[in-house]
Amino acid sequence: MKWKDIRDEYPDSWILLEAIEAHSDHGKRVVDKIAVLDKFNNSEEAMKAYRELHKKNPERELYVAHTKNEDLEIEERKWLGVRI
Template sequence: MLWEQVRKAYPDKWVVIEAIAAHSESNFRIVDDIAVIDSFDDSMDAFRRHHELHKQKPNRELYFFHTSREDLDIREKRWTGLRKI
């Protein structure tokens, strides 16, 4: 599913989505295919669902956005420093 299709199917909603296919371009994540996991009226409900799913499977590429956004502007964050091994 494309973001335009998500916006039409879930107007004025907060959606938790998973990037099924995505690539990086100029420090932005470009999502080519989206699966909608859940939709909400409240941003905190969407945040909690996103957090819960991310905790269960941290390797999934999950996001939450409001469908009023025309574009998904997902800036990639570069992590520097040490991580727990």
């Protein structure tokens, strides 16, 4: 799916997403194809689900976003140090 389609289908919702196809461009992550994993009424529920799924599958590219945002803007972060 595309972000516009998700916004149309899930208005005013918090969405747990998985990037199916994505690439980097000037410090931003551009998601070309998205799968909706779940829909939530508030950010706390969405982040809880994100943490649980990410803990089980850290290799998956997961995001939480609200459909009020016209564009899906994801800034890349550089990790410093060691992740355990």
